[in-house]
Amino acid sequence: MGSYKKNAFIYAVIVALGSFVFGLDAVLISGGFKFITQEFNLTPSQVGLIGSAPGIGVLIALPLTAFSSDKLGRKLTLQIIAVFYIVSAVGSAFAASFLSLFWFRFLGGLAFSSVTIASMYIGEIAPVKQRGKLVSTLQINMGIGFTAAYLINYWILQKMGSDAQWVQDYNLANTGWRWMLGIEIIPAMLWFLLLMIIPKSPAWLIYKGRTDEAKKSLSKVYPENEVDTQIQRMVKSVEESESSGSTAGQLKEIFSKKMRVVLILAFTLAVVQQFTGMNAVMIYAPTMFEQLGLGTDAAFSSTIWIGVIGLVSTLLSLSLIDKFGRRPLVIGGLALIVLSISMVSFGFKQATYTVTENAIVKMKDIPEIEKLNTIVGKEFDSDIKFKKSLTEILGVESVRDNSGVIFKETAHMNSLLILLSILTFIAAFNFSIGPIMWVLLSEIFPISNRGVAIPLFALISSTVSALVQYLFPLEMENFGAATTFIIYAGIVVVGLAILYKYLVETKGLSLEEIQAKLTR
Structure with a gap:
């Protein structure tokens, strides 16, 4: 591996560490729901608010992130986000009431925009042939974070019932959920420190007219004889833009007639990814598995399989995305998602x-x-x-x-059928639209408006995510599992039809070639 490829890989892994923290933050709460509900005597609506608080927070964060990533740059914005993660983890671990926990979880949601900025940054520093794999490191690190969170939750749950002296000293039986949420502090602080190493985005520097700095930054991830060519392409992309550079100008370009197909693709990807119900399953997995009749301990241990299968599927996607392309993985994955969650619905219907x-x-x-x-x-x-x-x-x-x-x-009920169907769903999601949505969003928008476009569609995705996470416990309470999952399947079918018509292959193309293909 050449030094420039090695650098690109190192920078991508550092930036993607934010996705690991995201994965921890999103899933650690799943182990604490039962104990938090008992301690604060929560209603299903309040449980939904705790679960969706980060999703609500990110709705506020993404517009600010769009502004910050354009004005302050991708690197500084990521460092600010890391600080939010640290403060949120500390506050959540010491929360004294439902409201304080909600607000600190909400603050953590302000940091959830890390995935958006990370995909943007990696897409801008990655060489063309490595871009798909490097952007996918976001989902890999997220999968590692999910798996680690489930393992941590299960380990703490086991220790909460132990007679060991240190368990008594720390009153773990009553504070276990606080340790679950507080463990995030360590990786969040590590991420903040490592972000000091990465260079500024060359695309952002070009956008700001700082060409010499852009060349210096790009030379770290491209061979020296290709730097000038890449710089010329970036400059040309900015010059040909219809955007004035302002947020309003970028929005005008995003919604222009020539961007119609890009708009349809981005909107469909953002909505369908969340309406699979994936985040709801991840967050409420222990509660849902209890309903299978597995018992509390078995429900917690079963969630570990969610993390492991999700991680393995993401690694498989990473190995194939630049070989077979984005389109076949997305279309095939969504078809399998429809089948698997329909079987989950069928299993609960027969119970x-x-x-x-x-x-x-x-x-x-x-x-x-x-x-x-x-x-x-x-x-x-x-x-x-x-x-x-x-x-x-x-x-x-x-x-x-x-x-x-x-x-x-x-x-x-046929618990095995439902469990296998859920795990198949997890695999299909992480093999397809889970990681590949971020790859596509990092590819289909031009430099001139990506600073607003990617956060905009991440905002749409996060809005749907917050809605799904808030409504899931209410739907399970009022409609039941069978109806809840068949609704998700129906929405994914619609999205699959739209993507089948409009999604083009972007494998092996430069960002400028992709825009030419989509906007002609």
Whole structure:
């Protein structure tokens, strides 16, 4: 590997470390939901707000990120984002109430724009032949973050029930969720320090008219004999732009007639990626797996497979994206997503729930469990009807706090089918639209408006994400799992049809060649 390729790889890995922190931040909360709900006595709506708080925060952050990335540069913006991660992790770990936890999680959402700026930066410093792989390091690091978070959560959960002296000294049984959220402080601080090493984006320097600095920056990631050619292409792209350089000018260009296909592609990618329900599954995985009747410990351990399979699938995508191209991976992956989440819906639709005398004996540690004798032998064909009956008999808090045990002893379903379908969905997402959306967004916009365009469509994606994450516990509570997942499948089908028509192959093309292909 030449020194310039090595540099490009090192810079991409450093920047992508932010995605690792993102992955931790997004998933660590999943292990704490049950304990946070008990400590602060949360309603399903409040649980949804805690889960979606980062998604709401990023809605505020992305417009500011667009401004900052253009005015201050990609590098400084990333360093500011790293500080937000640090403050959010500290505040969340020491949160004293629902509101304080919400606001610190919201602050963490301001840092979620790291993925957007990182994809922009890597797309601008990566050589053409390495661009797909290097941008995909974002999803790889995110997958590593997800996996690490599930492992950390499971380890802490196991220790919370231990009699070890240090567990008692730290009162881990009552503070475990705080340690889950606080562990993020370490990698966030490391990322902040490593960002000092990376050069400024050459594309941003050209946009600012600082050509000499751009050459110096580009020479670190391109062979010396190719630097001038790349600089000329960048300068030409800026000169041919219809944008005035202002945010309004860039928006005008983005919504111009010549950008119509790019606009359709970016919007569809942004919406469909989130309406797969992926983020909701990642965040609420332990709660959802409890409903399969796995029990709390098994539900937490099963989530580790989500992280591992997601990571392996992303690595596979990385190895194939510059060989087979973006289009076949996206189209094939979305088709498999539709099939897998439809099977999840089918599995939950076939489920039944029955309280037996033997089940009541096994659940004897639940206060007043004998009250369930009134529904012994009655079969419920819907999780909604069953939860409603349980709540009427035992009360909201008892059902909420003991849901893992209750579903383990009363649920009758093809848990293996649902679990395998969920894991297939995870694999398909991370093989296709998960990482490749960011690759495509980093490719399809010209230098002249990418500083606004990429954050804009990341904003749209984040808006949908926040909505999905907030509504998921409410949908599960009011519509049930079967209906929730079939809705996701229907939306993905629509997106698949649009992308099948408009998505062109961008493999092996320079950013300027891609724009010429899409805007002619």
